[in-house]
Amino acid sequence: MKLVIFNGSPRYKKSNSSILIEQFLKGYNRINGNTVPVYYLANKSLREASEKIFRQADTVIVFFPLYTDCMPGIVKEFIEIIAHQSTCSESKKIGFVVQSGFPESIHSSFLEKYLRKLTLRLNCEYLGTVIKGGVEGIQIMPAPMTKKLYSQFESLGEYFGQNETFELKIMNDLRKPYTFSRTHIRFFNFLSKFGLTNFYWNSNLKKNGAYLKRFARPY
């Protein structure tokens, strides 16, 4: 199979999607020696030429972050380009990996329905949508905190290399939690009383000298 990966993060190579792709390919390449090309949709000229790349691939995986409850605008443009110019007569396979800053997978589950329908509309085979929440911040987390996540993506890639599909159990594990339990919500609300849930934001605001302006309302 000729596998092609599109990275739909506007953050380009410095994105969390890039890190997940790297881990995925670590596992995938263990099985399949071929070099898998990764195309960045943040690159405008690449985006405009993406239809040809899409058409020539046997299998496509699109990784991207959830943006305002949906795909980022650049990914929507990509979808419009490939849908406008090609209908897949051959049995092309498409899968998606959607990651979000929100920890619960419910946020991405509505988009998942769109991605399934899109694949049918393109007359392609749907490989499923991997959903992973709580990804923002992984670049500054200490290694022990990301070890499990990276290992899951590596296993996902390895299984994909062997079976050309996503492994269901890993997909289900990555989706947890779908929503928070009542205990978790109570715990969150307790921590938020002391401002502890804002640590990530506050540390970045302070680093940028913007902490005192954090509640600004310029408009």
Added chain:
Amino acid sequence: MRITILDGDMNQARSDYSIFMDELVLLLKKDHSVDYYPIDKMELQYCSGCWCCWWKTPGECSQKDGAEQIFRSYINSDFIIYSSPLMVGFTSSALKKIVDRLIVLLHPYIQMKMGESHHNKRYDRYPEFGLILQREEDTDEEDIGITNNIYDRLALNFHSKRKYTRFIENTNPKEILNETCNI
């Protein structure tokens, strides 16, 4: 009433859709203050994901490309109309371009809302919205359900509410006017 219209039409030629929207804007302008933005005709950039608006210049986007006037209109409006022909089963990339950038109006802090994590308000109030769409040849009930669901999620995150979804094929500007102004 102040109304902001974010129009995601990407068709350069005159069409049933553009005629409908022209009529609607004219009608609304008779008695209301209307800020109409044809997004695809403006030279706006996509959100770059830099999050300057959350942790470097709180509340302000780093890209100074004219979107500032849209942010100002949006947050000071009584009602928002998102409009777009459906393209591959969802509203256009032009409309998504500006919707992505509206995060400038939210605060990065997280709260629990209806049992889910959502961003805090940056402003006291956020306008409700309506959705005006044009069907594609193959639009079905599932597409409409998916689009409504995604905009309902957007409403939840933006402390707002979707008041209606209407299709230009089976409504007219006057009906939209009535529905918009009877909020």
